[in-house]
């Protein structure tokens with residue numbers, strides 16, 4: 001087999017949901033298309049990787065030191081919604097109903113996999129809360145047991161600071177990642193959030 005083709009298949013099969021068979025199909029598709037298309041794709045990936053960094057406040061993806069949400073005067077900065085990862089933030093943004101700020105944890109606690117509080121953006125969250133004194137923190141994590149543990153941990157950590165702490169209403173399917181929840185269910189879970 002051609003070595004470079006094999007390498008391309010291997011590289012493509014590292015992508016999520018792309019098995020060896022799909023990787024083959026994609027590799028052959030790319031070879032059949034005009035060369036400029038592959039060059040454009042490679043350049044676009046490279047450009048995005050170079051330009052996109054993390055917001056220094058909320059850790060969302062951003063092309064600037066501070067992201068558009070954190071720097072927007074139209075957003076309610078008394079409200080901070082804690083999410084696991086940027087894709088969850090995008091899901092809530094797509095629902096179009098939430099006008100507060102975010103804080104991306106960068107994962108959820110999972111001691112068995114070595115994910116401890118120090119590995120998440122929790123210290124930064126505490127500092128941010130001390131400095132910006134929000135009125136409410138909404139814990140918007142998914143339905144897995146690790147998410148559950150993380151929500152309880154955060155609830156305990158942040159209580160007694162005179163801030164309302166709430167979490168998404170039950171009713172989200174158990175074990176579901178937030179990013180796969182439909183907009184209506186997500187909006188409902190946000191609107192019917194409960195205090196902890």
Ligand SMILES: [Zn+2]
Pocket residue numbers: 055056057058059060066067068069070071
């Ligand atoms: Zn930000």
